[in-house]
Amino acid sequence: MPEPLVSIRGLDVRFNGIPALRGIDLDVGRGEAVGLVGESGCGKSVTWLAALGLLPHTAKVAGSVRLEGRELLGAASGALDNVRGGRVAMIFQDPASALNPVQRVGRQVGEALKLHRGMDDKAARAETRRLFELVGIPDPARRIDVYPHEMSGGQNQRVMIAMALAGQPELLVADEPTTALDATIQAQILDLLRRLQRETGMALVLISHDLGVVADMCSRVCVMYAGRIVEQAPSEQIFARPAHPYTQGLLGALPDMVGPRRRLSAIPGGVPEPWNLPSGCAFSPRCHLATPACSLQPPLLRVEDGHEAACIHLHAREGVFA
Amino acid sequence: MSLLSVRDAAQVYTTRRGLFGGRVDVRAVDGVSFDVAPGQTLGIVGESGCGKSTTGRLALGLERPSEGSVTFDGQAMPAPGTADWRAMRAKMQLVFQDPLGAMDRRLTIARQIEEPLEIHGIGDKAERAARVAALLVDVGLRADHGLRHPHELSGGQRQRAVLARALATNPSLLVCDEPVSALDVSIQAQVVNMLTDLQAARGIAMVFISHDLKVVRQVSHQVAVMYLGRIVEQGDPDALFADPAHPYTRALVSAIPVPGPRRLERIVLAGDPPNPADRPTGCAFHPRCPVAIARCRTDTPALRHSPCGRMVACHLVDTETRIAA
Numbered sequence: 001m002p003e004p005l006v007s008i009r010g011l012d013v014r015f016n017g018i019p020a021l022r023g024i025d026l027d028v029g030r031g032e033a034v035g036l037v038g039e040s041g042c043g044k045s046v047t048w049l050a051a052l053g054l055l056p057h058t059a060k061v062a063g064s065v066r067l068e069g070r071e072l073l074g075a076a077s078g079a080l081d082n083v084r085g086g087r088v089a090m091i092f093q094d095p096a097s098a099l100n101p102v103q104r105v106g107r108q109v110g111e112a113l114k115l116h117r118g119m120d121d122k123a124a125r126a127e128t129r130r131l132f133e134l135v136g137i138p139d140p141a142r143r144i145d146v147y148p149h150e151m152s153g154g155q156n157q158r159v160m161i162a163m164a165l166a167g168q169p170e171l172l173v174a175d176e177p178t179t180a181l182d183a184t185i186q187a188q189i190l191d192l193l194r195r196l197q198r199e200t201g202m203a204l205v206l207i208s209h210d211l212g213v214v215a216d217m218c219s220r221v222c223v224m225y226a227g228r229i230v231e232q233a234p235s236e237q238i239f240a241r242p243a244h245p246y247t248q249g250l251l252g253a254l255p256d257m258v259g260p261r262r263r264l265s266a267i268p269g270g271v272p273e274p275w276n277l278p279s280g281c282a283f284s285p286r287c288h289l290a291t292p293a294c295s296l297q298p299p300l301l302r303v304e305d306g307h308e309a310a311c312i313h314l315h316a317r318e319g320v321f322a
Numbered sequence: 323m324s325l326l327s328v329r330d331a332a333q334v335y336t337t338r339r340g341l342f343g344g345r346v347d348v349r350a351v352d353g354v355s356f357d358v359a360p361g362q363t364l365g366i367v368g369e370s371g372c373g374k375s376t377t378g379r380l381a382l383g384l385e386r387p388s389e390g391s392v393t394f395d396g397q398a399m400p401a402p403g404t405a406d407w408r409a410m411r412a413k414m415q416l417v418f419q420d421p422l423g424a425m426d427r428r429l430t431i432a433r434q435i436e437e438p439l440e441i442h443g444i445g446d447k448a449e450r451a452a453r454v455a456a457l458l459v460d461v462g463l464r465a466d467h468g469l470r471h472p473h474e475l476s477g478g479q480r481q482r483a484v485l486a487r488a489l490a491t492n493p494s495l496l497v498c499d500e501p502v503s504a505l506d507v508s509i510q511a512q513v514v515n516m517l518t519d520l521q522a523a524r525g526i527a528m529v530f531i532s533h534d535l536k537v538v539r540q541v542s543h544q545v546a547v548m549y550l551g552r553i554v555e556q557g558d559p560d561a562l563f564a565d566p567a568h569p570y571t572r573a574l575v576s577a578i579p580v581p582g583p584r585r586l587e588r589i590v591l592a593g594d595p596p597n598p599a600d601r602p603t604g605c606a607f608h609p610r611c612p613v614a615i616a617r618c619r620t621d622t623p624a625l626r627h628s629p630c631g632r633m634v635a636c637h638l639v640d641t642e643t644r645i646a647a
Contacts, residue, residue, distance in 0.1 A: 039509075155594070182369035183369060183574055183577045184573055184577055184590075184591045184595070185369075185594065187573075191590050209507065210579065211581050212578065213579045215581040216580075253508050253510065253511035254511075254581070255536040255539060255540035257535070257536055257539065257575070258564055261540060263518075264514055264540065265511070266512040267508035267511070270476050270478060271506070
């Protein structure tokens with residue numbers, strides 16, 4: 001297997017001693033699209049904020065994050081500035097608050113071009129225009145000079161994507177990029193991300209609570225729960241044959257779009273508080289399969305090629321999926 | 323016999339265009355009609371600015387329609403703020419998306435559930451306490467949850483508490499405006515199940531407003547799809563989502579990312595939803611419509627019965643040019 005673009009090993013994050021991430025191992029290959037799904041507080045965003053050194057100083061980060069073999073954790077901020085917005089770019093859920101409201105959008109994109117690609121004013125303006133065209137902003141020559149509040153949420157997210165592309169990233173981390181957008185606009189932005197990924201060959205990490213969005217966009221999916229990856233597999237496998245009871249629960253809780261309506265199989269209870277995690281498998285208090293053996297932390301076990309799940313009952317139930 | 327009946331309701335707001343611009347009329351809701359029977363749910367779907375929340379406010383009598391009428395239980399809705407209106411309001415309640423914003427942070431949950439009983443003068447102190455305890459059980463909360471403050475509960479528990487408060491006066495109509503949109507998937511399923519159980523047990527009529535088509539299909543007996551203040555398609559949820567007739571509904575349904583293989587070919591609409599203050603002529607959807615013809619620019623299509631058994635507002639439905647799949 002070729003060396004992955006990003007390799008995360010044993011990533012641990014604590015805020016004031018309270019665990020947010022508990023040993024994340026994750027590889028992202030060149031040009032690969034990986035989805036991270038899970039509910040609020042499961043650590044899907046923190047994983048990437050920690051990897052890029054974007055967490056506040058109160059956060060204790062341990063483990064290793066390598067970008068093509070070079071360690072990022074604890075690297076000098078000068079070295080990180082080259083990575084952030086350059087080799088790895090990130091976009092967020094709420095574009096309106098990520099953009100500077102009192103600066104014209106073109107200038108904000110131009111700033112990234114000057115910083116990461118050493119362009120002068122004129123070159124940056126021309127390149128900004130090209131990027132606006134690339135991300136499908138109508139009338140780019142005029143839109144360069146407007147302020148964020150003069151554009152819709154979907155257009156602002158396109159500006160954010162243009163800004164992310166300014167540094168010609170090898171990896172784009174998109175954190176809930178369409179959650180704040182309407183359904184038809186979400187479809188436009190997802191389409192754009194898919195096209196850009198194909199055209200530029202960059203890798204994509206898509207963080208989302210929406211299993212549908214991830215299934216649509218990513219070839220591989222990691223499901224997170226309470227600061228750990230509990231299952232990872234190629235998209236088709238995880239949705240056709242989910243192995244971890246939590247993944248099965250998430251899929252069962254989604255209403256169907258076709259076929260007869262059935263009562264939703266809700267997962268009982270709620271996500272545990274991070275300061276009050278059960279010992280062993282954090283999902284066990286909500287799990288219908290839980291036994292006393294679940295009080296030991298299960299490692300990721302092989303389900304089939306490229307498909308792993310952290311559940312000790314996996315092998316006992318193997319017959320179900322054979 | 324319908325409980326809530328809305329006929330040709332329109333709501334017009336006047337707003338200024340820019341700082342010095344002239345006044346413009348914004349028709350947030352335009353000619354909307356529907357009925358909701360006891361024990362039934364009408365789902366309203368659409369994107370931001372389509373008028374779905376305003377429709378909910380009209381249904382509750384929180385606003386009086388500029389045109390058309392709203393009748394509840396056979397009576398015309400009294401003017402907001404009057405004694406008649408307040409008496410009628412006990413029978414209809416609203417549940418919002420953000421439970422924390424809908425609650426008083428300084429009061430305990432039990433206190434907040436009791437408040438509507440006090441306002442409407444229902445029962446004495448002991449009866450009210452018993453009723454609060456019963457309501458907590460009905461929405462799946464424990465007695466000790468009643469003693470806590472809103473910030474001490476999780477999002478799902480807060481939404482249950484809001485629902486308990488809404489149910490306190492034993493309403494016959496519940497308007498839910500994005501009630502589960504802020505909740506995580508696993509909690510969303512719990513609340514959706516609870517809503518359908520409560521409806522079955524109490525025969526409550528519901529108007530369920532959401533942008534989430536999957537959840538709307540799950541809870542609704544009837545669905546109305548809104549675009550820029552108008553209903554563009556209305557009918558049975560299973561049929562409507564399986565074989566949408568209006569080009570906008572088709573795009574909306576095809577845009578939902580679902581795990582597993584895709585059923586409809588994805589239709590990605592160009593452009594943004596238009597500004598209600600700048601409504602396109604003719605069919606408001608025509609600038610984004612992949613199948614629009616010249617007539618769509620000039621004539622506004624009426625919502626009428628179509629051969630598919632639903633109400634559709636499109637010139638192209640039920641003609642030869644019916645948009646082929």
